[in-house]
Amino acid sequence: MTTTRIPYADLPVTARRAVEAHTGPVLKVESEVEGFNSSIAARLTSPTGDYYVKGLRADHRRVWTQAREAEVNPYVRGIAPALVARVESDGWDLLVFEAVDGHHANYRPSSPDLAKVVDVLRRLGEIPCPPIELRRAEQRLERYVDRPEDLAYLAGNALLHTDWNNTNVLVNDQRAQLVDWAWATQGAPWLDAGYWVVWLIGSGGHEPASAEQWAARVPGWRDAPANGISAFAAANANVWDEIGGQDPDPWTARMVSAARLWRDYRKA
The missing domain is CATH 3.90.1200.10 (Aminoglycoside phosphotransferase (APH), C-terminal lobe)
Known part of the structure; x- marks a missing residue:
């Protein structure tokens, strides 16, 4: 099942503030067009660097995949971008990663x-x-x-x-x-x-x-x-x-x- 993609700016303000507690203030947002499994997928630029955020609504039937990614990440660093934070706020489950160029x-x-x-x-x-x-x-x-x-x-x-x-x-x-x-x-x-x-x-x-x-x-x-x-x-x-x-x-x-x-x- 393909998940409907929405812009990062359409997240609730409280959820975006929770993300920016880890990234710093967002100066630029680039939406990601590839992929089928996330409602939110965007690259964020802030004074502290670039980040990639992906997420699903907390009541989405595949929200368990967010937990799976968060749990496996410490074991695959070196072959995968590092997870900065998992943010659960205002009905959303969001993962914030260090952005990888390539x-x-x-x-x-x-x-x-x-x-x-x-x-x-x-x-x-x-x-x-x-x-x-x-x-x-x-x-x-x-x-x-x-x-x-x-x-x-x-x-x-x-x-x-x-x-x-x-x-x-x-x-x-x-x-x-x-x-x-x-x-x-x-x-x-x-x-x-x-x-x-x-x-x-x-x-x-x-x-x-x-x-x-x-x-x-x-x-x-x-x-x-x-x-x-x-x-x-x-x-x-x-x-x-x-x-x-x-x-x-x-x-x-x-x-x-x-x-x-x-x-x-x-x-x-």
Whole structure:
């Protein structure tokens, strides 16, 4: 479900004052147009620096994702922007992050960004799964596997990001960083590389074989069981079929097609 985006200036005054208690007075606001999951998404400039604020109404059915991001942030600093504050005020739940400069990752086959994405996947794989409440991969995909016994392939103790939309990967001259940890999950260490495969195919230019070659550069992928990868590809295709529904928009249709293409490649 896409969340309606509103301007930062439309927040209640008390909520904005609560944010500015952490940022200082806001001198400039740039609304963020990418993304689907936040009602508020904006870059704020103040005398103390630049910040990124995102949020949902406190009664939104996915407001739990705000808590998830806040809880995971201390464990992923270095590969993600630091959380400055979580603000709960006047019916809003807001997260204030240090702003990160960079462009959204380019997943095309010739892109120099791909090596940096591999590096951030590697660094994520080195972070122990934190002692916080996380959904488990086998729970998230329980309704989508073709066989119940396939769920065992997905279980594990790795911290996963799971949403490798290129807009969630910010790249600068030095490195890539990951934003939007709302769907952080615990599971098998190769799953994030698998999620990335679908986005590589969906970006255009990658066939399943070349996308898997990039995934193979990620250490966690190297120990992935072939049958497990195939089971995950099939489950992921089922997820995207559900998201797409009967009449998907062009963006979603492209991802549905990518997920099906990978599933069929694994079956061949």
